[in-house]
Each structure stands twice: as C-alpha cells, then as structure tokens.
Amino acid sequence: MNFLYSLDLLGTAAFAASGAMAAIRREMDLFGVLMLGLVTACGGGTLRDLLLGDTPPFIFKDETYLYLSVAVALLVFIFRHHLEFLHHPLPFFDAVGLGTFVVIGTGKALEFKLGLFGSVMMGVMTATAGGMIRDLLSAQVPMVLQREVYASACLAGGTLLYLLHRYTNIPHAWSLLAAALLVIIMRLLAIRYNWALPRANDFYRD
Amino acid sequence: MNFLYSLDLLGTAAFAASGAMAAIRREMDLFGVLMLGLVTACGGGTLRDLLLGDTPPFIFKDETYLYLSVAVALLVFIFRHHLEFLHHPLPFFDAVGLGTFVVIGTGKALEFKLGLFGSVMMGVMTATAGGMIRDLLSAQVPMVLQREVYASACLAGGTLLYLLHRYTNIPHAWSLLAAALLVIIMRLLAIRYNWALPRANDFYRD
Amino acid sequence: MNFLYSLDLLGTAAFAASGAMAAIRREMDLFGVLMLGLVTACGGGTLRDLLLGDTPPFIFKDETYLYLSVAVALLVFIFRHHLEFLHHPLPFFDAVGLGTFVVIGTGKALEFKLGLFGSVMMGVMTATAGGMIRDLLSAQVPMVLQREVYASACLAGGTLLYLLHRYTNIPHAWSLLAAALLVIIMRLLAIRYNWALPRANDFYRD
Numbered sequence: 041m042n043f044l045y046s047l048d049l050l051g052t053a054a055f056a057a058s059g060a061m062a063a064i065r066r067e068m069d070l071f072g073v074l075m076l077g078l079v080t081a082c083g084g085g086t087l088r089d090l091l092l093g094d095t096p097p098f099i100f101k102d103e104t105y106l107y108l109s110v111a112v113a114l115l116v117f118i119f120r121h122h123l124e125f126l127h128h129p130l131p132f133f134d135a136v137g138l139g140t141f142v143v144i145g146t147g148k149a150l151e152f153k154l155g156l157f158g159s160v161m162m163g164v165m166t167a168t169a170g171g172m173i174r175d176l177l178s179a180q181v182p183m184v185l186q187r188e189v190y191a192s193a194c195l196a197g198g199t200l201l202y203l204l205h206r207y208t209n210i211p212h213a214w215s216l217l218a219a220a221l222l223v224i225i226m227r228l229l230a231i232r233y234n235w236a237l238p239r240a241n242d243f244y245r246d
Numbered sequence: 247m248n249f250l251y252s253l254d255l256l257g258t259a260a261f262a263a264s265g266a267m268a269a270i271r272r273e274m275d276l277f278g279v280l281m282l283g284l285v286t287a288c289g290g291g292t293l294r295d296l297l298l299g300d301t302p303p304f305i306f307k308d309e310t311y312l313y314l315s316v317a318v319a320l321l322v323f324i325f326r327h328h329l330e331f332l333h334h335p336l337p338f339f340d341a342v343g344l345g346t347f348v349v350i351g352t353g354k355a356l357e358f359k360l361g362l363f364g365s366v367m368m369g370v371m372t373a374t375a376g377g378m379i380r381d382l383l384s385a386q387v388p389m390v391l392q393r394e395v396y397a398s399a400c401l402a403g404g405t406l407l408y409l410l411h412r413y414t415n416i417p418h419a420w421s422l423l424a425a426a427l428l429v430i431i432m433r434l435l436a437i438r439y440n441w442a443l444p445r446a447n448d449f450y451r452d
Numbered sequence: 453m454n455f456l457y458s459l460d461l462l463g464t465a466a467f468a469a470s471g472a473m474a475a476i477r478r479e480m481d482l483f484g485v486l487m488l489g490l491v492t493a494c495g496g497g498t499l500r501d502l503l504l505g506d507t508p509p510f511i512f513k514d515e516t517y518l519y520l521s522v523a524v525a526l527l528v529f530i531f532r533h534h535l536e537f538l539h540h541p542l543p544f545f546d547a548v549g550l551g552t553f554v555v556i557g558t559g560k561a562l563e564f565k566l567g568l569f570g571s572v573m574m575g576v577m578t579a580t581a582g583g584m585i586r587d588l589l590s591a592q593v594p595m596v597l598q599r600e601v602y603a604s605a606c607l608a609g610g611t612l613l614y615l616l617h618r619y620t621n622i623p624h625a626w627s628l629l630a631a632a633l634l635v636i637i638m639r640l641l642a643i644r645y646n647w648a649l650p651r652a653n654d655f656y657r658d
Binding site (some may be wrong): 090091092093152154155156157158161172176179180181182184185190191192195236238 | 269272274275276277278281282292296299301302303305306309312313382383384385
C-alpha cells in the first residue's frame with residue numbers, strides 16, 4: 041500500500057508544520073518548535089497504538105516519521121519569516137493528512153476487532169489527538185473542541201470505513217480511499233463555506 | 247456483580263454530565279461537549295487499564311460506557327438551558343460515581359497484585375483522572391488539585407479496601423461495599439460541611 | 453548497579469521537591485502538592501514504560517519511588533516557609549537527576565532494541581516528561597519548551613550513550629557514567645553562564 045504510505049508521510053509533514061508554527065507563535069525556543077512539530081505529527085498515532093496495546097508504537101518501528109517531523113519543523117523554524125507561501129497549500133495538505141490518518145486509525149482498529157464506536161474513535165483520535173496535545177502544550181483550549189467541522193469530518197469518514205468493511209464486499213483499498221476522500225472533501229468544503237457545528241452559546245439561533 | 251455494574255453506569259452518567267457542563271461553560275461546540283463528556287466519564291478507567299497493561303481498555307470491550315457517556319452529554323447539550331433540576335441531585339450521583347470508581351480501580355489493581363500505594367493510586371486515578379483531563383482540556387488547573395476533600399475521600403476508600411482485602415476474611419463484595427460507602431459518605435459530608443484540606447497559602451492558620 | 457540506583461533516588465527526590473514547590477506557588481491544597489511531587493518525579497519514567505509496553509511501570513514494581521516522592525513533597529509542604537536553604541543545592545540535585553534519568557531511559561530503550569531517534573527520545577522523555585506534566589497540571593506552557601539548555605543537555609547525553617553502546621566496546625557502566633556526566637555538566641554550565649537556545653522571536657539576532 042505504497043500510495044497510502046505516501047499520503048501518510050504528506051500528512052505527517054503537514055501536521056509537523058502546523059505544530060512548529062504554533063510553537064513559533066508562542067515564542068518557544070528551538071527545542072520547543074521541534075518538539076511541538078513532533079507531537080502534533082506523531083501524537084495521535086502513538087496514543088492509538090498505546091490504547092490498542094501495540095507497543096512500542098509505530099514511530100519506533102519505522103523512524104521515518106520521527107525524522108520527517110523534525111526535519112519539517114526545523115525548516116519551518118529556519119524560514120519562519122518567509123512562510124507566506126505555505127498559507128494557501130497548508131490547509132489542503134492538512135486535510136489530506138486528516139483523511140489519511142482517519143482511515144489508518146480506523147483500519148487498524150478493525151484489525152484489532154474493535155466495535156463500531158471504538159473503531160471510529162480510533163480514527164478520530166489518530167487524526168486529532170496530535171493537535172490536541174499541541175494545544176495543551178501551548179496552554180490553550182484545543183482548537184478541535186471549539187471550531188469548525190473538523191472532528192465531524194473524521195467521524196463521518198471513520199463510520200463510512202467501518203460500515204463498508206463490515207457490511208459490503210468492496211475491496212479494502214477502495215473502502216479506505218472512499219472514506220479518506222469523504223473526510224478530505226468535507227473538510228475542504230467546511231473551510232470554503234465556513235461551516236460550523238452548533239455551539240452552546242448560539243443565543244440567536246436558540 | 248450486577249449491583250456494582252449498575253452503580254458504575256450511574257457514576258459514568260454523572261461524570262459525563264459534569265464533563266458536558268464544563269464544555270458548555272467554556273462555549274465549546276457540539277463535538278467538544280460530547281468529547282468532554284466522554285473523557286470525563288471514561289478517562290480515569292482508561293488510564294488505569296493502560297497502566298496495568300490491560301489493553302485494549304475496558305471501554306473497547308464493553309462499548310456501553312461509550313454510548314452512555316455520549317448519550318448523556320448529548321442530552322445535556324440539548325437541554326442546556328433547562329438544567330436547574332440537576333443542581334441538587336448531581337453532586338449526589340457524582341459522589342456515588344466516585345465511590346464506585348475507587349473500589350473498581352483498587353479492586354482491579356489487587357487482581358494485578360499491586361502493592362498498597364499502587365492499588366490505592368489506581369483507585370484514586372480511576373475516580374479522578376477523568377475530571378483532571380476534563381480540566382486540562384478546558385485549560386484550567388484541575389479542580390481536584392485545589393478544592394475540598396475530593397481525592398482524600400478516594401484515598402481513604404482505596405486504603406480501606408486494600409486493608410480489608412489483605413488482612414481480613416470479609417467477603418470481597420462486603421469489602422467493596424464498605425469502601426465505596428466510606429468514599430460516598432466522606433464526600434457528601436465534605437460538601438455539606440464545606441470541609442477543606444490545608445492549603446499552602448493558609449496565612450491565618452499558620 | 454547500586455550507585456546508579458542511589459543517583460536515581462536522589463534525582464527522584466529533587467524532582468519531587470520541584471513539583472511540590474510548583475504546587476505551593478499555585479496555591480494548591482495538600483493533595484495537589486503531594487500529587488504534583490509524585491507526577492514530576494515519576495511521570496517521565498512511567499510514560500517511558502507505557503511506550504515501551506513494559507507494564508505495569510517501574511513505580512508499581514518498586515514502590516520506593518512512590519513513597520520517597522510523597523515523603524519529600526510532604527516535607528516541602530510542612531516546611532514551605534523555610535525553604536531558602538534549598539535554593540542553592542536544588543538546581544545541582546536537579547541536574548544530577550536529569551543526567552541519571554536520561555541514561556536510565558536511553559539505556560532501557562537500548563535493551564528494547566529501539567533505533568537512535570527512539571532511544572534518545574526515551575532518555576529525554578524520562579528526564580523531562582514529569583516536569584511537562586507538572587506544568588500542564590499548573591495550566592502553564594511547559595518550562596522545558598521555553599527556556600535554557602535543558603532538553604538539549606538530555607539530547608546530547610542520550611546520543612552519546614547510544615553511540616558508545618553501538619559503536620564502541622566501552623563497558624556499559626562507563627558509558628552510562630560518561631553520558632550522565634555530560635548531561636550534568638552541560639546543565640550546570642547552562643545555569644552558570646545563562647546559555648539559551650535561539651528563540652523564534654530573537655529579532656535582534658536575525
């Protein structure tokens with residue numbers, strides 16, 4: 041599954057860049073920037089493997105993810121005054137990473153025979169926990185808990201993959217692709233049209 | 247042990263409600279409310295199972311806990327302007343959950359042959375870690391570190407269970423019941439009489 | 453390896469004291485002080501063991517660490533108005549703990565056959581994750597992400613140990629000692645001469 045692995049690395053790089061940028065915004069030092077890049081890119085999958093009991097986690101079995109994350113974070117740090125060119129493509133790469141991480145997480149949970157809720161949760165966690173740890177380490181309320189159709193896109197993709205896997209005969213590769221595409225498209229539409237979930241303080245719409 | 251399981255579900259529901267309310271107070275969106283309900287209710291037991299090496303954690307073996315937590319959080323979100331009726335019973339249910347979670351956690355640690363400190367710690371963690379994660383995700387100093395006889399009640403209950411289990415012949419079910427009751431009663435008395443632990447800044451009492 | 457064990461306990465005590473002091477500064481109650489002492493001293497090694505899949509973690513196999521941490525935190529709480537005598541020696545003990553924790557963490561990762569990045573990361577994590585959890589529980593951006601040559605000293609020591617172990621025939625005990633000394637000396641020099649890593653906002657030096 042070389043295509044999935046390529047998408048996985050692309051997503052890892054995009055997540056590492058977003059982590060490094062958050063660290064720069066918080067005026068952390070070089071170590072903080074590398075570290076936030078690392079946990080944002082690799083934290084979700086690591087937590088998933090911990091919960092599945094598959095230790096040591098994937099990052100220690102294929103260190104490519106670690107080196108890639110740190111290299112990207114280092115580049116972001118070095119060129120931190122010249123990152124405007126990233127503003128347009130980054131949300132796109134981020135969406136690709138989101139879709140890829142969801143199907144990898146839910147797919148792995150299916151191998152471990154988890155139920156519907158557990159499998160979808162593993163997909164969502166793989167895709168969003170890295171960003172949540174990033175926000176915690178920046179002493180902020182995690183962005184994913186407050187804004188936009190981010191986790192919902194992951195939920196939809198994970199659920200689709202579970203249902204296709206359990207109730208159809210579609211080849212696994214096609215199921216993965218369909219679920220990843222659903223996440224990516226929902227996420228890009230949400231950015232484009234500024235979709236949002238209802239909030240507890242939506243006074244005017246209550 | 248159907249009675250214990252019923253109390254466990256009651257406690258799970260109470261913890262999920264308190265998590266959902268915290269999310270609403272922080273103006274999170276629907277996903278944030280569901281997610282905070284989930285981690286508050288299930289986070290402590292999940293962390294315990296991770297530390298005991300019993301993976302995947304209990305929530306993935308019996309998804310009832312997951313569905314119940316999300317259902318309660320959803321109800322809290324929907325009826326968020328009409329929750330006054332919960333103000334009186336919630337602390338009571340919360341205390342029941344606290345006592346139940348402590349004895350389940352310490353009891354499981356005893357099965358894994360942990361020592362006194364480890365067993366009591368597992369009980370306290372099962373009961374309080376969910377709330378700590380809830381507070382972390384809300385970017386607040388965890389309530390349990392600052393206020394009232396909350397963790398102390400758990401410590402007392404866990405210690406009692408360990409001692410009864412190791413040094414007496416009392417049937418396990420009775421030990422569980424006695425320890426849970428100790429937690430619940432201490433907690434309710436602490437609320438009623440506003441008990442507090444000494445603090446580092448108690449100038450007037452130094 | 454009794455000498456290493458003694459250093460380990462010394463480091464545990466120093467870390468517990470720093471955790472307890474942070475809790476006192478945040479005006480937590482007695483439980484919060486004990487708890488922050490405990491997680492600061494034992495959190496890094498616990499996380500390492502979780503990631504290596506070596507459960508239950510070391511603290512549950514030898515409860516000395518738990519009792520020592522809580523005892524130190526309790527002493528700090530009791531004598532909280534008379535801690536000036538700790539101001540000078542504490543950074544020194546802290547540096548000793550840092551060096552010891554790094555070589556214990558990297559050494560254990562080598563036993564588990566992790567690669568270069570993974571092994572060094574385990575050393576850094578063993579030494580710094582406890583302090584990061586301490587800062588998270590105090591709702592602060594972790595100190596290690598912002599200040600001084602702290603993690604860098606750990607990186608250097610972990611890398612030295614890995615290289616000595618893999619590419620030389622030096623006896624393991626000497627490698628451990630050399631790597632630990634490197635961390636301790638770098639850390640003490642960093643304090644003495646106020647070394648710092650470049651930060652993202654170093655405008656005047658860009």
